[in-house]
Amino acid sequence: MYYNDNTVIYLDGKFVKANQASTDLYSQTLHYGYGVFEGIRAYATENGTQVFKSYEHFERLKRSAELIQIPFAYDVQALVDATDELLRRNKLTDAYVRPLVFCDPNMTLARPNNVSIMICAWEWGAYLGDKQLRLMVSSYCRPHPRSIKIEAKVCGHYVNSILATNEAKDKGYDEALLLDSDGFLAEGPGANLFFEKDGVLFTPQLGNILPGITRATVLEIAEELEMEVQQGLFKPNELFEADSAFYCGTAAEVIGIASVDETVFPKAWKDSLGKKLQDAYSKRVRETSNVLSKN
Missing domain, CATH: 3.20.10.10 (D-amino Acid Aminotransferase, subunit A, domain 2)
Structure with missing residues (x-):
């Protein structure tokens, strides 16, 4: 439901096929939940695709990482631009965008030495539906x-x-x-x-x-x-x-x-x-x- 054989994601500065991407099973994020993420919406308009408050979301992603002492060396505007390109490559208009910052292999409880960033997107209606x-x-x-x-x-x-x-x-x-x-x-x-x-x-x-x-x-x-x-x-x-x-x-x-x-x-x-x-x-x-x- 989230991706198919043609879906592209953004991973550490590159656009790669979702079904060919991988992560380490010893990731500190997988074992301890030590990672940060965002949820961003893109909307179809009469004149094209509108990503709502993309910059603000990536600023909050950066702030979340800083608050829990996860290194964040990414440029916010570059991530905004990568999101726009991701939507184009996947031909998505109404979409939900999920950036995730996750940590390298580490079985200790100390802060990570290295982190990765992933951005994916998929078509998704209103999460709680449209009824009261x-x-x-x-x-x-x-x-x-x-x-x-x-x-x-x-x-x-x-x-x-x-x-x-x-x-x-x-x-x-x-x-x-x-x-x-x-x-x-x-x-x-x-x-x-x-x-x-x-x-x-x-x-x-x-x-x-x-x-x-x-x-x-x-x-x-x-x-x-x-x-x-x-x-x-x-x-x-x-x-x-x-x-x-x-x-x-x-x-x-x-x-x-x-x-x-x-x-x-x-x-x-x-x-x-x-x-x-x-x-x-x-x-x-x-x-x-x-x-x-x-x-």
């Missing part, structure tokens, strides 16, 4: 920010997300909602949370969540639309009393939430602030100001 979600509050919480670098997008951190997602799906829900270690609302396994009450938007503050690039874009759009947004620490009961809610993330985009546990939000999605932001976000990511050259 039924969530459950997970029994798993987000790691304490003093136990990991919560603001870094690290491979091993996502075991927490996998456990929460599988728990929710096994119980018949679409997705999970995680609290932080102090019992405040945090985020979804792969998306940030917003909720609406009396015409005001609320979202958990930074510190115990991943600082999502889509989250930042939603905040930009909300300001442009003159929506009031409050960032802070919120308990689950404040969400249960909300009028509506939504998740946002690069893979999920903006997706409405129908319910959490057995609480159904009373406001129709079509009438919510989230719907207005969903429409505006969809338009924003398909703007043609940064369309790739057709050459």
Whole structure:
């Protein structure tokens, strides 16, 4: 589903066939989850392919590596250009792009001497679909920010997300909602949370969540639309009393939430602030100001 015999990936400065690429089974990333990654979206527009906030994503990739002391000697603009070329070579327009920085063979817990970078891409629809979600509050919480670098997008951190997602799906829900270690609302396994009450938007503050690039874009759009947004620490009961809610993330985009546990939000999605932001976000990511050259 992710690649075929003709698929090309970018690996350490070269474009190679995906089915001919290899990695070392003694990689520190494979054994310990010591690596960093990103998720980037490319969109088809009337004038060509638009990669949304590619530079910002690679800057965050660099920052994630630095936070967990993985060497990162790559030029961000060169990675942006390599992504554009990768999409051209694979003839992809609507696509999900996955950069991954992974470490060399190392069975110790010390920092690596050498790292590699891979960028791949494939066609992928909205990760959580297009229907409103039924969530459950997970029994798993987000790691304490003093136990990991919560603001870094690290491979091993996502075991927490996998456990929460599988728990929710096994119980018949679409997705999970995680609290932080102090019992405040945090985020979804792969998306940030917003909720609406009396015409005001609320979202958990930074510190115990991943600082999502889509989250930042939603905040930009909300300001442009003159929506009031409050960032802070919120308990689950404040969400249960909300009028509506939504998740946002690069893979999920903006997706409405129908319910959490057995609480159904009373406001129709079509009438919510989230719907207005969903429409505006969809338009924003398909703007043609940064369309790739057709050459």
